Amino acid sequence: xxxxxxxxxxxxxxxxxxxxxxxxxxxxxxxxxxxxxxxxxxxxxxxxxxxxxxxxxxxxxxxxxxxxxxxxxxxxxxxxxxxxxxxxxxxxxxxxxxxxxxxxxxxxxxxxxxxxxxxxxxxxxxxxxxxxxxxxxxxxxxxxxxxxxxxxxxxxxxxxxxxxxxxxxxxxxxxxxxxxxxxxxxxxxxxxxxxxxxxxxxxxxxxxxxxxxxxxxxxxxxxxxxxxxxxxxxxxxxxxxxxxxxxxxxxxxxxxxxxxxxxxxxxxxxxxxxxxxxxxxxxxxxxxxxxxxxxxxxxxxxxxxxxxxxxxxxxxxxxxxxxxxxxxxxxxxxxxxxxxxxxxxxxxxxxxxxxxxxxxxxxxxxxxxxxxxxxxxxxxxxxxxxxxxxxxxxxxxxxxxxxxxxxxxxxxxxxxxxxxxx
Amino acid sequence: xxxxxxxxxxxxxxxxxxxxxxxxxxxxxxxxxxxxxxxxxxxxxxxxxxxxxxxxxxxxxxxxxxxxxxxxxxxxxxxxxxxxxxxxxxxxxxxxxxxxxxxxxxxxxxxxxxxxxxxxxxxxxxxxxxxxxxxxxxxxxxxxxxxxxxxxxxxxxxxxxxxxxxxxxxxxxxxxxxxxxxxxxxxxxxxxxxxxxxxxxxxxxxxxxxxxxxxxxxxxxxxxxxxxxxxxxxxxxxxxxxxxxxxxxxxxx
Amino acid sequence: xxxxxxxxxxxxxxxxxxxxxxxxxxxxxxxxxxxxxxxxxxxxxxxxxxxxxxxxxxxxxxxxxxxxxxxxxxxxxxxxxxxxxxxxxxxxxxxxxxxxxxxxxxxxxxxxxxxxxxxxxxxxxxxxxxxxxxxxxxxxxxxxxxxxxxxxxxxxxxxxxxxxxxxxxxxxxxxxxxxxxx
Numbered sequence: 091x092x093x094x095x096x097x098x099x100x101x102x103x104x105x106x107x108x109x110x111x112x113x114x115x116x117x118x119x120x121x122x123x124x125x126x127x128x129x130x131x132x133x134x135x136x137x138x139x140x141x142x143x144x145x146x147x148x149x150x151x152x153x154x155x156x157x158x159x160x161x162x163x164x165x166x167x168x169x170x171x172x173x174x175x176x177x178x179x180x181x182x183x184x185x186x187x188x189x190x191x192x193x194x195x196x197x198x199x200x201x202x203x204x205x206x207x208x209x210x211x212x213x214x215x216x217x218x219x220x221x222x223x224x225x226x227x228x229x230x231x232x233x234x235x236x237x238x239x240x241x242x243x244x245x246x247x248x249x250x251x252x253x254x255x256x257x258x259x260x261x262x263x264x265x266x267x268x269x270x271x272x273x274x275x276x277x278x279x280x281x282x283x284x285x286x287x288x289x290x291x292x293x294x295x296x297x298x299x300x301x302x303x304x305x306x307x308x309x310x311x312x313x314x315x316x317x318x319x320x321x322x323x324x325x326x327x328x329x330x331x332x333x334x335x336x337x338x339x340x341x342x343x344x345x346x347x348x349x350x351x352x353x354x355x356x357x358x359x360x361x362x363x364x365x366x367x368x369x370x371x372x373x374x375x376x377x378x379x380x381x382x383x384x385x386x387x388x389x390x391x392x393x394x395x396x397x398x399x400x401x402x403x404x405x406x407x408x409x410x411x412x413x414x415x416x417x418x419x420x421x422x423x424x425x426x427x428x429x430x431x432x433x434x435x436x437x438x439x440x441x442x443x444x445x446x447x448x449x450x451x452x453x454x455x456x457x458x459x460x461x462x463x464x465x466x467x468x469x470x471x472x473x474x475x476x477x478x479x480x481x482x483x484x485x486x487x488x489x490x491x492x493x494x495x496x497x498x499x500x501x502x503x504x505x506x507x508x509x510x511x512x
Numbered sequence: 513x514x515x516x517x518x519x520x521x522x523x524x525x526x527x528x529x530x531x532x533x534x535x536x537x538x539x540x541x542x543x544x545x546x547x548x549x550x551x552x553x554x555x556x557x558x559x560x561x562x563x564x565x566x567x568x569x570x571x572x573x574x575x576x577x578x579x580x581x582x583x584x585x586x587x588x589x590x591x592x593x594x595x596x597x598x599x600x601x602x603x604x605x606x607x608x609x610x611x612x613x614x615x616x617x618x619x620x621x622x623x624x625x626x627x628x629x630x631x632x633x634x635x636x637x638x639x640x641x642x643x644x645x646x647x648x649x650x651x652x653x654x655x656x657x658x659x660x661x662x663x664x665x666x667x668x669x670x671x672x673x674x675x676x677x678x679x680x681x682x683x684x685x686x687x688x689x690x691x692x693x694x695x696x697x698x699x700x701x702x703x704x705x706x707x708x709x710x711x712x713x714x715x716x717x718x719x720x721x722x723x724x725x726x727x728x729x730x731x732x733x734x735x736x737x738x739x740x741x742x743x744x745x746x747x748x749x750x751x752x753x754x755x756x757x758x759x760x761x762x763x764x765x
Numbered sequence: 766x767x768x769x770x771x772x773x774x775x776x777x778x779x780x781x782x783x784x785x786x787x788x789x790x791x792x793x794x795x796x797x798x799x800x801x802x803x804x805x806x807x808x809x810x811x812x813x814x815x816x817x818x819x820x821x822x823x824x825x826x827x828x829x830x831x832x833x834x835x836x837x838x839x840x841x842x843x844x845x846x847x848x849x850x851x852x853x854x855x856x857x858x859x860x861x862x863x864x865x866x867x868x869x870x871x872x873x874x875x876x877x878x879x880x881x882x883x884x885x886x887x888x889x890x891x892x893x894x895x896x897x898x899x900x901x902x903x904x905x906x907x908x909x910x911x912x913x914x915x916x917x918x919x920x921x922x923x924x925x926x927x928x929x930x931x932x933x934x935x936x937x938x939x940x941x942x943x944x945x946x947x
Contacts, residue, residue: 129764154804158811171649172579175731177812180803182731183738326764334757337793341750348746352739353551356652364653364728365645583816622816745799749792756789 095120121308126325127332128314130498134209135312136339137202142300143340144195149293151188159240161286163279166242167366186355192234193358194347196381199227208441210429211313217421219306224417226299231382231414233292236285238379243363248376250277250285256389259404276369316495317429324498375458383455384448388413388474390459391467409471416478423478425486433492440481447473539685541656541663544718548658548725551740554733555726560588562705563723566716569703571647574639574694576627579648580727583621587730588723595621602626640680642693651721651728658725660686665717668696819947821939824878832895834883837946841883842934843895843907844944847918852876854905855919865930869919872933880944881920882934885909887927892916907931 098119100106109115158178160169174181203223206212212220239250254271258264273280314320326332350357356364358380362373378386392405400408416423431438447470454467547556564585567577582599586592599619604626607614619626628644629635636643654660663686671683671690681691698713705711726732810818820837822844827833832845847855852869856876860866873879885892892907892914893899902908903924904917914925921930936946 150804154807157808168578173811173813176579176584177814179807179809179811181807181811182735183803184807186735330760331764334753334760334789337789338750338753338757341746341753344746345743345750348739348742352735352742355735361653361655361657364649581816583812620821622813745796749796752785752789752792756785759785 096124098123121304122333123327123329125308125311125328126322127312127328128320129324129326129331130314130316131312131332132315133335133339134201134205134315136336137198137205139336140340140343141195141198141202144191144198145293145296145300148188148191148195149297151184151191152290152293154184155188156290161240161283163242163282163367166240166282170241171364183351186351190347190350190355190358192237193350193379193381194343195230196234198343199230200381203227204445206313207444208431209313209315210317210424210426210431212421213424213429214421215310216306216313219303219309220421221418222299222303222306224414226296226303227417228414229292229296229299233289233296234379234381236289236292239282239285240289241363242282242367243360244365244368244371244373245360245363245376247277247367247369248373249378250281252376253378254281256407256410259401259407261404313429315430315432316498317433318494318496321497377456380452380456383453384451384470385410385413385455387451387455387467388471390455391464391471393459393464393468409475413471413474416475420478420482424482425484426489426491427486428491428494433494434485434489435492436489437485440477440485443473444477447477538688538690539663539667541659541686542666543659544662546658546722546725548722548732551736553736555588556722557589558707559719559722560726561590562707562709562715563719563721563726564588565706566698566703566720567647567723570697570716571720572625572628574628574635574644575647576629576635576644577625577647577727578627580625581621582619582623582625584730588726592621599623640693642680644694647724647727649728651725653728658721661724662717662721664692665698665721666714819945822944822946823942824944825942829877834895835946837882837934841891841895842946843879843881843883843920843931845879845881845895845918846877847879851905851918855879855917855921858917858921864922865928867919867921867930872919872921872930874936874938878944879918879920880934880936880946881931883907883931885911885914885927886922886929886931887912887914887925892931 095113095116096119098109098115100109100115105115155174158169158174158181160166170185174185176182178184206220206223235249235253239246254268254277257271258268260267269275271281272278273284311320311325360373360377377383389406389410392402392409394405395401396405426434426437428434431441450466451470451474454463454470457463459467547553547559582595585595585598590598599621602619602623602625603616604619604623605614606617609615629638632643651657651661656663664684667684667686668682669685671677675683675690677683678691681693682695683690684692698716700713701711703711703716709715729735818838820835820842822833822835824844824846827844827846829846830848830851832843834841834843836842845851855869858869860868869876872881883891883895887909888911890909890911892902892909894901894907894916900908902915904915906916906918906920906923908915909925909927912926914927915923916927916931917923919930922928934946936944939945
């Protein structure tokens with residue numbers, strides 16, 4: 091499909107004139123209207139477009155909030171809690187949409203990622219599509235972290251302190267690097283101001299990456315629940331089939347999102363963050379936002395020096411970053427030729443084990459690193475890396491996949507739950 | 513509690529914090545039913561106005577509320593004349609005037625409710641080294657919210673047998689650690705309510721808690737009302753798109 | 766499925782489908798527009814701005830013949846306690862002599878007090894004449910130094926490029942000695 095572009099049926103000569111010179115309409119028509127999508131996509135495929143919508147929501151509310159926010163250590167908290175929340179028309183709404191939007195965005199993206207893991211969407215020829223996705227995840231994490239610092243509440247302040255201090259674990263350059271990150275000798279106004287600048291910049295970088303993500307997606311088309319390459323007759327135009335399905339999914343999502351914005355707006359915000367930043371008062375439990383909890387657990391799981399050369403602190407930092415970077419190599423770590431877990435009887439179990447593992451890590455991350463929580467975090471971390479570095483490479487060699495269908499109408503599918511209507 | 517629930521959902525299961533920290537966290541707050549709770553919850557204006565009286569006559573002797581402007585009091589049901597009259601009871605520093613001097617003038621509705629101390633250092637000095645916190649966001653800034661604030665206000669008692677006291681602190685079972693620098697602020701009939709309600713400690717604690725809940729979330733009523741409209745609209749839209757989606761997809765048969 | 770009837774009866778089914786399509790996308794459009802409204806309305810003056818949108822002026826210390834400047838919504842407002850002579854001058858001018866004909870009664874609520882926005886209607890300079898010693902122009906009112914517009918004691922344009930009389934702010938007398946502008 092990438093070779094031949096279909097012309098949209100123009101009703102207006104003006105549009106045709108423009109499109110002949112600047113084929114944006116042809117491009118949009120091909121990507122969003124006639125784009126041939128597998129007809130058997132299930133609701134797990136809604137989450138990509140939902141995440142895309144959330145990015146737009148975050149950028150739109152963010153651009154408005156910036157007009158009222160003051161990026162200065164002395165004024166930031168007042169500008170959020172004293173001005174935006176109380177005086178700006180709809181300020182409370184925009185702020186709660188934005189703050190809860192971050193949580194929603196991550197929830198959607200995590201589901202989107204696990205869907206990719208289950209159906210093998212990262213496998214040849216979609217490796218770059220997956221890698222771009224991991225880049226987007228990394229950028230999202232950086233953006234969310236810096237955004238969380240901006241209200242300059244006490245949890246903002248200490249989260250910034252703890253996370254930036256991670257870099258001090260790096261041998262030799264650690265300390266000067268942290269000073270450089272801070273622009274001072276503690277987290278202070280210079281830190282806040284650079285975080286503000288980057289928090290505004292990165293979403294647009296994410297936007298560009300999402301564009302590339304879509305470009306890569308449309309090169310070979312969407313994967314599907316069967317994980318097989320589909321012929322033209324098993325595909326349907328994106329519009330109206332998937333536009334309608336996406337809007338329906340969006341409505342359902344809005345009910346969840348709306349519940350939080352209107353009825354539990356501070357559910358994801360620590361009470362500590364309604365206390366202004368105080369460099370002299372560390373909160374008793376420093377807990378990151380829920381979407382960082384599994385990684386936080388991995389960070390704190392390494393309580394021992396590793397092979398006498400890597401101190402525990404550095405080990406934790408390495409493990410945490412490695413837990414994300416390992417995803418870059420996933421397309422090659424998974425040696426199975428079969429994409430969908432539906433035809434991989436053993437992988438299916440390991441997939442769910444990984445889901446449980448990440449949830450356990452999140453639970454451990456929410457609790458202090460001691461006793462059973464620490465044990466859980468350590469076992470969870472061990473299994474996490476085992477899954478990607480040992481189980482996946484071996485599984486492809488020893489697992490016997492079920493027979494694959496050749497098309498959606500293949501008799502192999504008869505009697506399975508996933509049978510498409512025909 | 514609700515926040516904890518969410519975190520636990522995200523983190524798979526809720527587990528209490530370990531025993532050693534639990535002891536330092538204070539007793540579980542009393543669970544009261546507040547009129548502002550729930551999807552249809554609204555503030556009780558009469559309680560807010562009584563609560564403001566408690567705040568003004570008791571709390572504000574030591575505590576500031578820097579996000580309370582006199583004009584905001586329209587939100588507890590006061591009219592402009594009353595707000596003006598209340599504001600004019602206070603003086604604020606303004607200036608400089610044409611000769612470069614700062615001067616004092618009666619407060620106007622757009623002024624912030626004056627802080628009892630000019631700066632945190634003065635506040636500490638006058639309170640035995642402890643800083644009376646700003647009350648603007650106190651209900652949002654404490655685990656347990658309104659229940660905790662109420663419990664704290666009624667939670668003063670003699671320490672349990674054998675409990676070692678702390679110099680200049682008062683025993684309060686709801687306060688983390690059990691000893692709080694704030695003396696018991698309320699006692700029966702410490703104020704006389706304008707509407708004649710008997711000023712018991714429980715009554716004043718409940719009223720001022722509601723006032724502080726309003727002060728922390730003045731948008732609460734507007735938010736819940738808009739939320740209802742939003743939810744109804746989206747529900748209808750969900751139904752329409754469900755039907756439309758089914759119809760469109762039925763063409764594939 | 767119930768859909769089989771649709772295939773038997775294509776025109777009716779088609780019309781129903783079109784109706785549903787119209788309803789669905791209209792709802793979507795209305796919802797989107799409604800969702801954008803808070804973004805747009807947030808740019809309107811905030812409660813903090815509106816709270817200082819009116820200015821109360823204490824008239825007591827102003828003596829006869831004195832003019833003061835107060836700020837209202839970021840603009841200078843001239844409050845002039847006119848002398849008998851100034852009132853006389855303002856009231857006795859024949860309307861046909863004026864570029865922007867307005868009787869003096871239309872420009873004051875109380876002849877003793879003239880309250881005008883101190884911005885020249887030509888290009889927005891602040892005219893001179895409100896402070897003691899400043900030139901008041903040929904008609905003893907105000908004189909704009911930018912392009913030489915002369916205003917009289919009712920703030921009406923008499924000579925120079927300005928097209929209109931000085932604008933009047935909305936105001937009302939709260940009491941004999943208090944006026945609320947805005």
